[in-house]
Amino acid sequence: MRIDHLAIWTHDLEKMRAFYEKYFNVTAGEKYINPKKNFESYFLNFENDCRLEIMKMPNIPANENDVYKQFTGLIHFAISTGSKEQVDTLTEQLRADGYEIVGEPRTTGDGYYESVVLDPEGNRIEITE
Structure with a gap:
């Protein structure tokens, strides 16, 4: 599956x-x-x-979650770029274009290299290697 x-x-x-x-x-x-x-x-x-x-579709209500906090349910999805360098490059491009970076590039405790950006409507995207 x-x-x-x-x-x-x-x-x-x-x-x-x-x-x-x-x-x-x-x-x-x-x-x-x-x-x-x-x-x-x-x-x-x-x-x-x-x-x-x-x-x-009209009449779909706004999401009530606060994008800066964590809640039960789907909170993000991750997109792999293929390398740490690509994570850094894409993160900086998004920042320069005015998108909010809510997680700076870093290696997590479980070994992932990632950053987190909000898309135009506030959805969290993890950018990973």
Whole structure:
């Protein structure tokens, strides 16, 4: 078994698509539109067959979690860059472009080298080697 995809509700579908395409080299599939439900989505495809679905629909309430605290439930997902140097480079590029780094690059107690950034809508992304 494997994880096929994760999904994120978003308020700005095109901004989120552009963010993941620019920084994480995803390829967006065709935009899906269901006019009856007023639902729109993209599947964002990573190189290794894992996908992220970004979805938009009116009346989905804002997430009540505080992005600076930890809560029960899904709190982040990790994207591997392939090297420590890539973690550092991507982290600095995101910082320079105005994205908030909430975890500076470091080696964790369990041996991962990672940083943590918030995407345009406050979702935590671990950038790993």
